[in-house]
Amino acid sequence: MAVHAFTSFSFSYLNRARVLASSIKRVHPDWIVWAVISDHAPPSFTFDIEQEDFDRVLYLEELFGADSDRWVFCHDVIEACTGVKGRALKRILAEDGCNKVFFFDPDTALFNPMHETVDTLNTHSIVLTPHQIDPEPRDDKRAIKDNEICSLHYGSFNLGFVGVANTDEGRRFAEWWDARLTDWCHDRLDIGLFVDQKWCNLIPCYFDSVKVLRDPGLNVASWNLSQRTVNFDKQGMARVNGSPLKFFHFTKLGPIGDRMTLRYAKDNVEVHELWYWYKDEVEKNTDPKIPKNWWKFGLLSNNMKIRKRVRELYRESKKIQRIYPNPYAINIFSYLFLSLISINFVRSLLKIINRLFKR
């Protein structure tokens, strides 16, 4: 009975996913690692799984079939890469011999074995890690705003990690999550949605045998560094508040991540050591043949970039979906038309005109 782990990414995040895969293989060589790719490789690059630390690969088309183009057109890159998680989870749970499945965001890296977490899935069906496990001090208003209030906006649990056992309850969760992510994996904070993550606030409400993991060595990231201290012990093991560091979530690699790390890691120099290591690893695993910010589904067939509001318009309007059943093949004039009517002012104007004509 095997443990499976998967991550979901586009090719621009392949470098990070490679770091994750190699760290999983280093710490848990017996795990089966899946790459779930919501992208097509750039023309100059060939993705050869034999040369990678991944054991299996799943493409978006395999998960959504004939409907994949229409589905992915309705989502931006983050929504798409997170939206496939439910269906990928279902698919992997259906694999012969699959006992437990873990999902990791591609920008995480494992440092030490996760045997306790794996064992937790012997008695529980779903394991989650919250963004924070310790309250911020009352007088640290900035930390409360940055971390706790942020969690209230974006979800209590960080879905950069989830563990599911192949039990009835685990499969029921996968079924429900797939249904929600297929229809509602959107970045719409105005209506209370944040891609896949905020849906998981409901997990303790809907499902039994859910375990919220409060080990400080799990899912260490900038949003909980204010309450966690990283150090290396005499044997060279990285520890967080005394507990071995299992995995670190290197979120927002770049100036934003640096700023948040500086703000909350403060004098904890070991955190900066981990970040420098990660940046070097990502750089080593970056293939120059993959253009920066590459995402095949971000472009029309004529290589024109698709605006987010056009995607949202397509998603919301069944009429437009009927008119353009193959959205990636629309011509430039149709696209410009869609771009125009996707502008809120124009849409409001059209609504008014429509009502006047109806009268």
Add this chain to the structure above:
Amino acid sequence: MEIRLKSVVNIIFFSPRTGHLRPLVRHVLFDRNLKGRKHFRWITHKKSGRIKRKFLNIEQPSDNLSIAERQIQILSITRNNREDESLFSDWRQKIACVNAETLIILLREHLISRSLAISFSHDNFKKVSGGIQLCVDKELGHFNENGRDYLHVYPKIPVTRLADKGEDIAVGLSINGIELPPAHMSEVLKLVRLIASEELEITFVIHHLMGHSPEIIGQMIQESGKHPTYFWVHDYFSLCRSYTLLRNGIQYCDAPDTRSNACMTCAYGADRQDHMTRIGKLASAKNMKLVFPSEVARDILTCSAIGFDTSEAIILPHIRLNEVATVTERSEKKPCPKLDSITIAFIGTPVHLKGWDVFRQITELSRGDENLNFLVFSAKPPVPGNYRWIPVHTTADTPHAMVSALENCQVDIVITWPGWAETFSFVTCEAIVGGAYVITNSWSGNVARLIEKHGRGIILESQSALLDFLSSPKLSEAACLIMTDREKSRFVAENSKLTYEIMESH
């Protein structure tokens, strides 16, 4: 809107953006060493003479960093500063080297005996200052004084790692202190074969392997026959490229397993296993004697290294301290005199790994305290701060320069706060011989061991303990103690003759 004069003055003095004193204003109010100028002390100091609180943390020119900020700066430099391998390769190509036949002719002109020591270290001891360089210089002197020749070999292009396997590096050479033209190691190998064939008595001494190829040195030793070889462990280069075992150049790591998280995330960890294996193979060669300057160094290597048999290791401290009584009669216990000021010093190169940042932090926190007098004894000037710089350069020709300087300035306390487990510490010996009380930390290696043995100092567990000690009455008590100890006894240094002493005893 009412504008208050005080807030206007604050805006003029302090940059509203940073909250720090504006550079021009700082230059007017303070001198280069950041002491308040005489005519403006009424602005910067209180009537009591103490500096006003708002001027305590004056922005230093590009150097006002906390210890953690300094560590992050060093981390950035360590991770981003890769040696430009292509540049070094280019330089190596351009060095004009001679062949073995030319070398043997030049060598024979300077040989004075049929006994030759061939020593390897990482740089030219004549041009670079340092502990190992001083050892090589002194050793050369001992061999020459006793009628033996000394050939020194060092990489012409210094690099901070081993040379690649099979790389034929260009080396600098000197015979009895006289420079010879550079040659490739393959030519030096031929030279050694020629010398061995002439049945000269050869002694190999390895002081440092940085920049060398251990395979070629091993081959040289093996082909020359059964000649004794002494492998000095002056630092921990045998365990890691980071010879002070500072992970990423900032934190002492104690050489953990190469598969550990610490090694994985360290800039020096990637090739550590291969590095240790290559040196371990050389160190375990026949007739190889490992020599340690202290038990601490031996213990650390024994715990961490592979292929190092330390069971027959020789421990030979560079300096032995002997206590000599200065009073013959037992005198009555006198009350401690009132101390007007306590002189606290930092000795050696002001760099992070020697505890310079900790010393600087102490001097800044004590700014305005007229009872404390801070001095820095080093060859090169440090950045300006709340201390006075005393230029001192200890060489083989002036071995007592530091001790004399400490005695002349009547230093009471020396803070030796290294970030790593020192294998020996000349600085501590100099401080003890100079009559000072040494404050150090528990992870300072042989520094702590020397203090435990000779009692002229205190070992503290943390930086906060150090700050507490310096701001408490214990500081005056310590200064008192050293004054009374000086009256009772002093320490004299007995320098070892290094490898020559080992040869004499065997």
